[in-house]
Amino acid sequence: MISIPKILSITALGATLIVGPVFAQNAVIVNGKPIPKAQLDKLVQKTGQDAKAITAQLKAGANFAELAKAKSKDPGSAPTGGDLGWVSEKSLVPEFSKAMVQLKKGQITDKPVKTQFGWHIIKMDDMRDVKTPPMEEIKDQLKQMIASDQNWQKAKFAEMMQKLRAKARIQ
Numbered sequence: 001m002i003s004i005p006k007i008l009s010i011t012a013l014g015a016t017l018i019v020g021p022v023f024a025q026n027a028v029i030v031n032g033k034p035i036p037k038a039q040l041d042k043l044v045q046k047t048g049q050d051a052k053a054i055t056a057q058l059k060a061g062a063n064f065a066e067l068a069k070a071k072s073k074d075p076g077s078a079p080t081g082g083d084l085g086w087v088s089e090k091s092l093v094p095e096f097s098k099a100m101v102q103l104k105k106g107q108i109t110d111k112p113v114k115t116q117f118g119w120h121i122i123k124m125d126d127m128r129d130v131k132t133p134p135m136e137e138i139k140d141q142l143k144q145m146i147a148s149d150q151n152w153q154k155a156k157f158a159e160m161m162q163k164l165r166a167k168a169r170i171q
Helices: 004-012 021-025 048-059 064-071 094-100 135-167
Strands: 036-045 083-088 113-115 118-129
Touching: 036 048, 036 064, 048 064, 048 118, 094 113, 094 118
Parallel strands: none
Antiparallel strands: 036 083, 036 118, 113 118
């Protein structure tokens, strides 16, 4: 098992991906800088034309939450008016992240953002830096995250070995 000091030295180097996706997704500091979190709303459409029409409605003063509830194609955020809660740019697809970091509080994307999930209209509700909690507060959580990550790595390795064995020919 990895000890807590090794975890800190890995994250201090900004190489959180070394310990896998569970830890990297929950990182609050990369390369010594806090990763900001944004409180976002989104509205998703299947076509760029539909998304542009909704963007025009928003620019004309329509209520974002009401439009998201009525017209968003995202089943996860539509019922809550498009609310995504607090997210970091590292937990989102690159196209979405790139647009998100350019927004200021209260601002909506000028044009829809295309991702593999559809056309997104993004609204920045708020932005904040995440404070690093004291080690004693997160020690147990870190141990649990590392154990989860190790289990993920073991499962991926076992899956890879199973595929290799299935393809192997012994003569």
